[in-house]
Amino acid sequence: MTGIFAKIKRTVEAELFDIVEKKEQKNPIAMLNQYLREAQKETEKAMKLLERQQLLKKEFEREWQDAVRMQDKRLKQATLAAEAGEKQLEEFAVREAEIYKERAARLQHSVSIADEQIIKLERQTEEMKHKLKDMNVRRLELMGRENAARAHYSMSKVLDEGSGNNHPFGRFEELEQYIDELEGKASKKYETTLMDARLAELERQFYQQEKNTHQA
Template sequence: MVLRRIRNMVVATVNDNLDKMENPLVMINQYLRDMEEELSKARHAVAQQEAIKADFERRLTYSQKMKKKRYDQAQIAVNSGEEDLARKALMEMKQHEEKVLQYEEIYEQSVAQLVELKEQLGKLEERIQALRDKRHTLVARANVVKAKEHMNASINRIDSNSSYREFQRLEARIMDMETKANVYTAYNFDGEQTAFTKLEHEEDVEKELQKLKEVQKA
């Protein structure tokens, strides 16, 4: 008996812990928190990619500007008969030209990557918003279930509670007392009726006796 009681207590404790672990609302909230963290990371990644794109855009613009500048300087040097200076300007122009090609490719890649990241971010935001909306519905349904479980447990607790049985016993006792009180009242009422009837009879007897006396005198 003792071992069975201990076993039941252990099983009840384990089941209670499992219920807490598998609480749908707790799991939903945790899942949403995880998704919010992922959303924050995704937004940070998009912000970083925007910064990278902007940086390569500045580099590209600068290289394009320097390429043109060195070409113009080379032309001026040639017109002035400064061939060495023109060669130097053209050499730097070629270097900037290579950078332009390099930065154009990288910039285009960064733009494509940014577009892709923003699309993924938009999908993630839509999904999380749908989960938020779904959460309200699930919370409402879970609250209804919880309320029903609580009421059922309360009803079962009341039905099995000794105080409720004692209440029923007292109710039966009161009904018994009411029955006895009604019987006593009826008895008293009948007794009073009998006394009144006796008085009426005595009056009738006296009247009849008086009549007899009058007949005898006559």
């Protein structure tokens, strides 16, 4: 029984810490999620084994109490048989009492061993729970680091002014330059149109004045 828990403990410690330490740079979140699922299964298995051991201890205790009760019963019967002069019954009761005595002693020893095993298994199970909790905390820490790294990377692509023509700010500058050129062209065209209009008006006034002079 203890060998099973020792194996589980080694599996949790070795696989969840040593292997993850070596490979966490590849895909830390995915790997930790996988190992956490495995660790959760192993922890649940360990808890079931602990419950089973506790049930076995209760069985030992019941058998022990039954053996003690039967030993006392046979001893009393042996006394009654002796008082009644029933030698054969007395010998049978004494022999039975001895058998129950040996059984009770063996069962008492089994109860003591079961107690020690349960204490050890409870401690190991708690250690596994703490390991699992530590791994979950570590997963959250790595998720935070990954999220921050992604955010920094995304923002750096926007804020990095030296990233070339594809940079958003670079495109804004190009657009601004293009608009300036359009505004310049429009302004020149407007000035040309305005001058043409003034010249045309001046010509009209000149011809009108000349016409009026001839009519006079």
